[in-house]
Amino acid sequence: MLIGAALSRAVRDMDAYSGAVYLPDDEGRHLAATVICGAPPAIFTMPDRMSVDGPYATAMAYRTGRPVSVGATDASFPAARLLPLVPFAYSVVAVPLIAEEGPIGTLTVAWVPPRRHGLPDAEMLRLRGMGASLSRDLARLGERGASIRANRPPVVMPLYDGVAQEREWGLPGIPGSFGMSLMYQVYKLSAMLNEARGLPEIIHAAEQRVMAPFGACCFALATIAEGRLRLAGQTGCQMDLTEEIHDVPLTRSTPYTDVIRNRDPLFFTGDDVLSSDYPSTTAGGLQSLAVLPIGPSAAPVGTFILGFDRPRRFGAGERAVLLMMTSQLGLAAERARLGENERALAQGLQKRLLPRTLAELPQVVTTARYLSAPTSAGVGGDWYDAFCLPGGRIALIVGDVEGHNIDSAVIMGQLRSALRAYAAEGHSPAGVLARSSDLLADLDTDLLATCCVVRIDPETGVAEVALAGHPVPLVCGPDGVVTVPDVPPNVPLGVPLDGAHRTAEIPLTQGSLLMLYTDGLAQSATGDPVLGARDLLASVEEPGDASLERLADRLIAVAPDHEVRRDDIAVLLARYEGDPCGERRRIDRMAIQRHDLQGVGAARRFVRRHLREWGLDELSDDLEVMASEMVTNALIHADSDVEVRLREYPDRVHLEVRDTDPHPAVPAPITASEETNAVAEHGRGLIIVGRLATTWGNSPSGRGKTVWLDLDTGHGSGSPCFGPRRRVGPDAADDDRRQVTRPGGEGARS
Numbered sequence: 001m002l003i004g005a006a007l008s009r010a011v012r013d014m015d016a017y018s019g020a021v022y023l024p025d026d027e028g029r030h031l032a033a034t035v036i037c038g039a040p041p042a043i044f045t046m047p048d049r050m051s052v053d054g055p056y057a058t059a060m061a062y063r064t065g066r067p068v069s070v071g072a073t074d075a076s077f078p079a080a081r082l083l084p085l086v087p088f089a090y091s092v093v094a095v096p097l098i099a100e101e102g103p104i105g106t107l108t109v110a111w112v113p114p115r116r117h118g119l120p121d122a123e124m125l126r127l128r129g130m131g132a133s134l135s136r137d138l139a140r141l142g143e144r145g146a147s148i149r150a151n152r153p154p155v156v157m158p159l160y161d162g163v164a165q166e167r168e169w170g171l172p173g174i175p176g177s178f179g180m181s182l183m184y185q186v187y188k189l190s191a192m193l194n195e196a197r198g199l200p201e202i203i204h205a206a207e208q209r210v211m212a213p214f215g216a217c218c219f220a221l222a223t224i225a226e227g228r229l230r231l232a233g234q235t236g237c238q239m240d241l242t243e244e245i246h247d248v249p250l251t252r253s254t255p256y257t258d259v260i261r262n263r264d265p266l267f268f269t270g271d272d273v274l275s276s277d278y279p280s281t282t283a284g285g286l287q288s289l290a291v292l293p294i295g296p297s298a299a300p301v302g303t304f305i306l307g308f309d310r311p312r313r314f315g316a317g318e319r320a321v322l323l324m325m326t327s328q329l330g331l332a333a334e335r336a337r338l339g340e341n342e343r344a345l346a347q348g349l350q351k352r353l354l355p356r357t358l359a360e361l362p363q364v365v366t367t368a369r370y371l372s373a374p375t376s377a378g379v380g381g382d383w384y385d386a387f388c389l390p391g392g393r394i395a396l397i398v399g400d401v402e403g404h405n406i407d408s409a410v411i412m413g414q415l416r417s418a419l420r421a422y423a424a425e426g427h428s429p430a431g432v433l434a435r436s437s438d439l440l441a442d443l444d445t446d447l448l449a450t451c452c453v454v455r456i457d458p459e460t461g462v463a464e465v466a467l468a469g470h471p472v473p474l475v476c477g478p479d480g481v482v483t484v485p486d487v488p489p490n491v492p493l494g495v496p497l498d499g500a501h502r503t504a505e506i507p508l509t510q511g512s513l514l515m516l517y518t519d520g521l522a523q524s525a526t527g528d529p530v531l532g533a534r535d536l537l538a539s540v541e542e543p544g545d546a547s548l549e550r551l552a553d554r555l556i557a558v559a560p561d562h563e564v565r566r567d568d569i570a571v572l573l574a575r576y577e578g579d580p581c582g583e584r585r586r587i588d589r590m591a592i593q594r595h596d597l598q599g600v601g602a603a604r605r606f607v608r609r610h611l612r613e614w615g616l617d618e619l620s621d622d623l624e625v626m627a628s629e630m631v632t633n634a635l636i637h638a639d640s641d642v643e644v645r646l647r648e649y650p651d652r653v654h655l656e657v658r659d660t661d662p663h664p665a666v667p668a669p670i671t672a673s674e675e676t677n678a679v680a681e682h683g684r685g686l687i688i689v690g691r692l693a694t695t696w697g698n699s700p701s702g703r704g705k706t707v708w709l710d711l712d713t714g715h716g717s718g719s720p721c722f723g724p725r726r727r728v729g730p731d732a733a734d735d736d737r738r739q740v741t742r743p744g745g746e747g748a749r750s
Contacts, residue, residue: 002141004157006134007037010109011159014119014127017090017316018042018159019109021097021134022050022058023150031062031106032150037157040179041186042112045320048154058108061094065103067128069093071114090316091115093124095131099139104148107131112316169317182321185213189325193332198339202332203233210306210325211235214318217309218286220245221294222256223302223333229256232333237307241284245305254281255291256303263300265292265323270311288312292322295330301337304329349406353413356704357643357658358386363458363577364394367548369556371520371569381408381449382518382568383416387423392458395423398516398572399451399493400470411447415440415493419453429453429466430501433493437468440494449493452516454574456508461576463506463514468493471519471529474537478511482538484530510578513541513551520567521559548573549697549708586614592642595635603631603644607655610646616713619653622692623711629685630657630707637661640704652694652710660704 003021011019018038022031033048052059057068071091091114097105107130119127142148160175170177189209196202203221211219218236222229222245231246250257255266255278268274268289274281283289288308295301304326314322358366366386381401389395397419401412418439422432432453440449450470456463465473465485469492476482488502508514515537522532540554552573559569590606592599604624611620627644634642638661645656689696689709696709 002137003035003134004037004155006130006137007035007107008157008159010107010127010130011037013130014093014109014123015111016109017112018046019107020046020058020154021105021107022062023105023148024052024062025049025150028052031059033154034105034150035155035157038110038159039317040158040176041182041317041320041324042110042179043156043158044183044324046110057092057094058106061096061106061108062103065096065098067093067095067124069118069124071111071118091118093119093127095128097131097135097138099135099142104135104138104142107134179317182317185209186321186324186328190328193328196332196336199232199333199336202329202336203235205332206233206304206329207235210304210322210329214306214322215308215312216306218284218307220305220307221302221329221333222246222305223294223337224250224260224300227251229303232302237305238284240282241286241305241307244281244283245303254278255283255289256305259291259293259303260300263293265290265319265326267291267314267319269313283307290314290322292326293330294326295334296327301330301334345406349409349413353409353416354383355385355387356660364456364574365548365577366396366572366574367552368573369552369569369571371556371559381412381447382520382570383412384516384570384572385416385420386572386574387420389423389455390426394456394458394574395420396454396456396514396516396572396574397423397451398470398473398518398570399449400518400568400570401449402447404568407445408447411440411443411445411449414443415449415451419451423453423455428503429455429464430503433466433468433490433501434497437493437495437497441496445494448495451493454514454516456514456574456576458576461508461510461578463508463576464503465506466490466501466503468501469495471517471533473506473517474515474530474534475506475508476513476515476537476541477509480538480541482534482541484534508576510576512576513548514574514576516572516574518568518570520569521555521571547695547710548575549706550695553697586610586648587646589643589645592631592635592644594639594641597632597635599635599642600628600631603627606644607646611653614648616648616653619711619713623653623655626689626692626709626711627655627657629688630655630709633657633685634659634661634707638704652712654708654710656706656708658704658706 007019007021010016016038018036020033020036023034024030025032029052031050031052033046036043036046036048038046050056050059052062057070061068069092090110090112092108092110094106094108096103097107107127109127138148158176158179160179169181170179189205192205192209193202196205206219206221210216218234218238218241220234220237220242221232223232224230227250229245229248229250231242234242244254245256248254248257250260255268255274259266266289268277270287274283274289284307286307287310290306292304293300293302294304306322354370358368368384368386370382370384381403383399385395385397387395397416399412399415399419401408401415415436418436419432422435427435433451436451449468451468452470452473453466454463454473465487467487467490469489472484472487474482475485485504485506487504490501491497515533517533519529522529522536536555536558540551540558552571555571556569588610590602592602604627607623607627608620611617611623631642631644634640634657638659640660643658645658647654693709694712696707698705698707
């Protein structure tokens with residue numbers, strides 16, 4: 001109370017804007033504010049801590065024991081500075097508080113706008129007298145054993161009367177209305193930025209809580225990248241302004257770069273002022289401009305530009321609030337940038353660790369889906385794999401390393417390579433797991449892993465299964481009945497096991513479906529992932545539906561939402577199609593090099609040749625057109641090598657075009673947003689595909705995607721999932737908006 005009463009009396013009697021009493025901390029190396037008094041929002045710009053050896057007026061008064069005046073003519077202390085980081089013009093007088101043993105603190109008062117001719121001698125004498133009186137009172141407290149140290153956060157005393165208010169804020173004559181109206185926007189901006197998950201939401205917060213309240217017509221936010229300014233987002237800016245901001249070297253003198261180098265905001269209250277200071281800068285024809293550094297004052301990370309189409313002045317309170325806001329925006333933008341870098345790293349790592357394509361045999365058809373957990377890293381330890389083994393057998397593997405971070409993904413990559421190598425050496429599924437468990441123990445990690453290894457012999461239709469603490473794979477017969485095989489669970493990889501891993505053999509009939517999965521796919525009411533996955537598969541499996549891709553999409557569509565689940569999802573589907581000694585399903589593939597547009601013609605010839613060999617010439621015209629459209633899209637938009645696969649079924653022909661771009665292929669008429677439209681493959685080609693194909697879709701496959709289609713041959717009984725053939729007509733474009741089969745959405749993305 002003693003310090004507060006003395007400070008408020010000094011601020012009022014000196015007609016000052018704000019003031020503070022600073023005392024040394026316990027170590028005596030810094031001065032800390034004990035009480036701050038003044039009008040909002042200026043009181044929030046008063047520093048609460050500074051070094052005793054600093055060049056500021058408060059520190060110099062404490063060191064020298066003499067009053068220091070800054071902001072007016074004072075030849076005694078030409079090197080003294082104002083208070084740090086205050087974004088408007090003002091003047092300061094700091095009076096030392098001295099006891100018999102030496103200085104014990106300072107009494108500092110500030111004026112906004114600055115006093116042009118300094119403090120008159122009479123007023124300086126009065127202020128020094130107030131300081132001397134406060135010094136005596138503090139000394140008496142010290143004699144009674146009280147601590148004269150700044151050992152707690154400062155007490156803030158708002159002072160409302162006698163403060164000039166800007167007309168844009170608050171109500172005239174209502175004490176505190178001006179400052180509280182400004183600070184309300186600071187609070188709301190902070191709340192929005194705390195919830196912002198990326199740069200688009202940060203830009204929206206700036207639009208709602210900075211641009212709109214200040215009555216600006218536009219704003220832009222630019223960040224530093226490789227020694228240049230990069231425009232991160234803007235609203236309402238003309239092209240001339242964005243061109244002046246984007247890709248400008250920091251070494252060039254512009255308003256947008258000077259605020260970063262000098263770490264001081266710039267306020268231009270009329271276009272004539274801007275043109276006189278920066279003749280080559282047009283600012284898009286704006287009349288007034290506020291240019292502020294964003295981020296920490298010691299190391300700004302970018303620039304914030306607030307533009308007005310009319311002349312506008314910025315009062316002291318507005319300048320203070322703008323600096324507070326841009327400091328928050330800078331920190332949020334930096335968090336978003338770091339988050340984007342981490343997500344890009346995680347996505348790149350995940351893309352390389354998962355298989356690019358799955359092995360395919362005439363007797364076994366496979367497809368897979370992967371969804372990452374909703375974590376900041378966006379990467380986890382789930383994986384899947386399918387590949388050919390010596391002797392014509394095929395291996396299916398699904399595993400899960402505990403955790404959802406980069407370490408989990410790295411261990412997953414090592415385990416996947418080891419499992420693949422051990423299986424290729426000819427070891428049984430039990431031997432593969434035993435060797436992999438020993439390897440994980442030798443990697444000196446605390447992480448454990450679960451795994452399921454299946455080896456299928458197409459000649460006998462027997463699947464040998466071994467588990468390492470992993471959920472049991474499910475078998476769905478041709479009639480749609482889902483069964484849970486009896487397979488010993490064993491212990492996870494990395495846990496010592498006495499004896500060998502126990503295995504089980506599962507007989508597969510022609511048309512049987514085998515589903516391997518991780519426990520993130522489903523949870524039942526009992527918490528058993530096996531029961532949950534069984535119920536899930538039974539609910540989406542349609543007997544007679546031969547499309548694994550469509551089944552995988554349905555599984556993902558009904559899986560837990562991204563915001564609800566807490567684990568990754570990996571699903572591997574394999575359909576056993578019978579003994580190779582019987583009638584073989586004809587299949588072939590071709591590869592097209594990246595950007596080889598002549599490959600489109602090669603794909604048409606590939607399709608024509610095989611359809612002629614298979615006695616399906618009547619399908620050649622339609623399938624050639626669709627193949628050329630799909631291959632053209634992949635070559636132009638995916639920027640990768642392309643693989644074309646053609647497969648014959650009793651009732652249809654299946655065509656796949658595979659590339660390494662994970663973005664979905666979307667026909668132009670059904671594009672949902674500008675963001676999707678900017679990255680998705682689109683055009684009339686996919687409308688033609690949707691019109692001619694019996695059914696089509698987009699299926700992620702680890703490192704990229706597969707655009708696939710089925711074309712009904714008219715032979716055999718067919719499948720209930722196939723509708724009537726569609727032909728191109730005069731109204732095809734409009735009709736396709738209703739009939740085209742959509743890709744699987746977010747749930748189908750790898």
